[in-house]
Amino acid sequence: MAALYTDARDEQTIKDVLHGLGTPRAPKLRVLRIALARSLQISTPPPEDLDGSGLGGSEYALARITGVGLSADKGERRDYDLAVRALLSVYHDEDMFQGEESERRYRRYLQRHVRRGLQEIRTTWRPDHDFHGYLYHELFVNAVPRPARTDLGQEILAGLREIGVSAQIRGVEDGPRISRYRIYLDDVNHYDRVKRGLDKLGLHLGLSTRQGILLQEDEDREREARVLALDVPRPRESWYTVPGARLRDWAVQATEVPTLTVWPGVDVLGEPVRFDLAAAPHLLVGGTTGSGKSVCLHALLLSLLWRLEPQDLQLTLIDPKRVELVHYAGFPHLTGGQIIEDIGDALEALDGLVEEMERRTLLLRQHGVANLIEGREQGRVDLPFVVVVVEELADLLFQSREAEQPLVRLTQKARAVGIHLVLATQRPDAETFSGLLRSNVPGRIALSVRTAAESKIILDETGAEKLLGAGDMLLRPQAGVAARRAHGVRVGSDDIRLCLQSVRGRSQ
Numbered sequence: 001m002a003a004l005y006t007d008a009r010d011e012q013t014i015k016d017v018l019h020g021l022g023t024p025r026a027p028k029l030r031v032l033r034i035a036l037a038r039s040l041q042i043s044t045p046p047p048e049d050l051d052g053s054g055l056g057g058s059e060y061a062l063a064r065i066t067g068v069g070l071s072a073d074k075g076e077r078r079d080y081d082l083a084v085r086a087l088l089s090v091y092h093d094e095d096m097f098q099g100e101e102s103e104r105r106y107r108r109y110l111q112r113h114v115r116r117g118l119q120e121i122r123t124t125w126r127p128d129h130d131f132h133g134y135l136y137h138e139l140f141v142n143a144v145p146r147p148a149r150t151d152l153g154q155e156i157l158a159g160l161r162e163i164g165v166s167a168q169i170r171g172v173e174d175g176p177r178i179s180r181y182r183i184y185l186d187d188v189n190h191y192d193r194v195k196r197g198l199d200k201l202g203l204h205l206g207l208s209t210r211q212g213i214l215l216q217e218d219e220d221r222e223r224e225a226r227v228l229a230l231d232v233p234r235p236r237e238s239w240y241t242v243p244g245a246r247l248r249d250w251a252v253q254a255t256e257v258p259t260l261t262v263w264p265g266v267d268v269l270g271e272p273v274r275f276d277l278a279a280a281p282h283l284l285v286g287g288t289t290g291s292g293k294s295v296c297l298h299a300l301l302l303s304l305l306w307r308l309e310p311q312d313l314q315l316t317l318i319d320p321k322r323v324e325l326v327h328y329a330g331f332p333h334l335t336g337g338q339i340i341e342d343i344g345d346a347l348e349a350l351d352g353l354v355e356e357m358e359r360r361t362l363l364l365r366q367h368g369v370a371n372l373i374e375g376r377e378q379g380r381v382d383l384p385f386v387v388v389v390v391e392e393l394a395d396l397l398f399q400s401r402e403a404e405q406p407l408v409r410l411t412q413k414a415r416a417v418g419i420h421l422v423l424a425t426q427r428p429d430a431e432t433f434s435g436l437l438r439s440n441v442p443g444r445i446a447l448s449v450r451t452a453a454e455s456k457i458i459l460d461e462t463g464a465e466k467l468l469g470a471g472d473m474l475l476r477p478q479a480g481v482a483a484r485r486a487h488g489v490r491v492g493s494d495d496i497r498l499c500l501q502s503v504r505g506r507s508q
């Protein structure tokens with residue numbers, strides 16, 4: 001009996017990884033074991049839909065994966081079966097050593113883990129990128145001691161000396177793309193010199209003017225005016241991505257967070273960043289083409305879809321470009337069961353939402369509650385939240401300026417009734433994000449943009465022109481709070497597919 005069935009995409013991944021390892025002819029078990037290790041890092045069990053064989057796949061006997069029954073002198077073909085069994089027993093908290101039934105479960109779990117690991121690799125690694133570097137960061141970066149960074153630290157101190165600042169390094173922490181150096185100034189009056197000299201320091205470190213060093217107000221600074229933190233971008237080869245599976249873990253494990261909590265990414269030190277979309281209460285996501293805007297929208301949407309059932313969340317997705325949101329076809333949360341692509345349908349949907357807003361306002365008043373959250377908490381109203389996503393605001397307004405009016409009305413009044421807008425654009429200009437929308441859409445996510453002026457349109461401040469691209473963002477979830485740097489979760493179509501399967505599983 002085979003222990004593992006793959007499909008054609010798994011087989012392609014195995015091939016790509018063997019090439020990535022520089023050993024195209026090596027046994028496939030290498031990749032299968034890496035995939036197993038990758039999956040075991042995820043704290044939620046792999047889904048059942050990874051059982052069974054797929055089109056264009058292969059079959060593997062247990063001996064080809066764990067080496068069961070092989071003698072001890074065959075290098076990587078040694079027998080690791082007991083070790084794998086023990087790992088899976090601990091992970092699933094089930095005994096996988098005794099009896100036929102436990103044997104069946106062992107093989108099933110093994111299959112699910114290996115296939116999930118292959119999926120993870122597929123969505124987070126690109127075959128033209130270095131696989132060894134990827135492996136290091138995905139599997140080990142949090143588990144092994146960091147290499148010494150004395151060189152970069154010394155460079156920073158030398159750069160500071162060049163701008164007339166004498167200092168010491170008190171510590172360094174590595175995030176996905178940035179290292180944060182905690183600096184202690186020998187002279188308390190040198191803080192402004194550092195602030196003014198950041199570009200020079202960047203040049204000294206060989207960074208382009210676009211990849212700025214950012215000065216963070218260190219939390220210790222209030223107590224200790226000599227302490228500051230510098231966020232220094234690392235070379236691209238040393239970045240690690242934040243895979244979509246992590247978002248799933250945050251969302252699935254979250255307890256006692258507000259209903260519309262979203263996790264767009266992690267902070268510069270790798271800790272998850274979250275905010276409540278209902279408190280935002282509307283959001284603009286802006287960034288130049290290729291900055292990671294669509295991936296960011298996927299992270300926001302999956303944050304909601306991993307947790308909320310259709311009776312709690314309805315989605316209106318407007319995608320005039322007809323590319324990015326197609327993956328959500330099939331989710332039972334979609335209002336009207338489909339994604340809106342046509343401009344006429346979009347106008348109709350927006351007008352319908354304005355009517356829904358009026359209807360809800362009346363209903364809440366009749367039930368004597370101030371807003372939907374209160375109504376739901378008190379059990380007096382059980383309407384779902386509605387999240388409206390416009391994939392490209394500029395396209396929508398270009399095709400019909402009329403769309404602006406219902407959008408403005410919704411942003412002005414829909415908050416209390418639980419209707420929230422997420423507007424995305426790759427053209428952050430005054431025409432697209434007009435004054436009326438600006439003042440009523442306080443939540444902002446800026447991905448990288450070309451100019452400081454574009455950054456100001458999105459965030460009301462400069463800074464986004466210095467972001468590193470590929471999901472690097474400045475996040476200001478609500479008016480009146482400071483913008484925060486974050487690196488987006490890399491959500492791919494596979495993550496969306498997995499979520500859809502889970503939603504279908506939940507509804508059965």
Ligand SMILES: Nc1ncnc2c1ncn2[C@@H]1O[C@H](COP(=O)(O)OP(=O)(O)OP(=O)(O)O)[C@@H](O)[C@H]1O
Nearest residue numbers: 241289290291292293294295426470471488489490
């Ligand atoms: N969080 C992320 N982590 C790693 N890479 C990312 C991330 N977000 C985006 N990228 C990379 O950037 C590419 C472009 O992302 P995306 O398609 O979201 O850009 P976009 O801003 O929507 O572009 P467009 O407006 O042209 O559709 C992705 O294919 C991916 O390679």
